[in-house]
Amino acid sequence: MTWKTFALAATTTIGLAALGAGMSGVRADDDKGGKRVRPVTDQTVIEECGACHMVFQPAMLPARSWVAVMNGLADHFGENAALSDDKVRAITDYLVANAGDAGGRPNRMVSGIAPGEAPLRISDTPYWVREHRGEVRPGAFEDPRVKSKANCVACHRGAEMGSYDDD
């Protein structure tokens, strides 16, 4: 890396960080047409969850779902994702504090989930199913370039930054 590209990369990083900070105040449920979700800012969550998949925004599931996910890391969708107790606690706290029903006010992404249900996959929520129905070509998720419904960024390039405007 030359110093010029380093400087460019650094500037871009700072720019993106500023963008992230600006959006962190945006509630997931107060968009008007544009689909923006507050991105994750916690470094432990970014590192640990982001090692295997996109860093999903906690506002996309209710707190009870995140608790269930974090209690089952030894078999995380068929994989062992076990973490130390202190990391499990820190990550759970962050996810619950920023969940889609934090403060007892469910946002549009989680309000359709039945009270007794705690879906483990965002792609199993009624909101996600509704948003993708008809719009996504059948078989698109099996495309090797996509591979999984968990790979949001395959189509929503800005997904990790919380931007789903491009659908």
Place this chain on the structure above:
Amino acid sequence: MKAEPKRMGLALVLLAALTVPVLAGAARQPILDGYAAAAKAGDAAFAGFSAARGETLFQTKFAAGDAETPACTSCHTDNPGGTGRTRAGKDIAPMAVSKTPDRYTDREKVEKWFGRNCKGVLGRECTALEKGDFITFMASK
């Protein structure tokens, strides 16, 4: 005088390029030493790690853990220098130290992933010997 900053910059780039692998190597050694001590404690005949055994561990289809990951290569590709991919479609930087110099330099990270991945592929923990062999193989690539 005019050329000075440029030359300084070049020198710094060279210095950085040279020191990163050296520092990483210095951080990797204690991890290997720890595995060597554990391997020796388990088997007095332990005579050092083997890149060849590490390669076999990397390439073998154990199919003894999770159904979707019969081998290390299921996620890391069968080329140590290749970019791997998780089941969720995210890229994994190459495991070969020549391609990703800071690999195997953070003990906690190394232990976390051996713990998860060995169970997922072999259906059990890896031994200290296997861990040392694996890192030795990747450090040679």
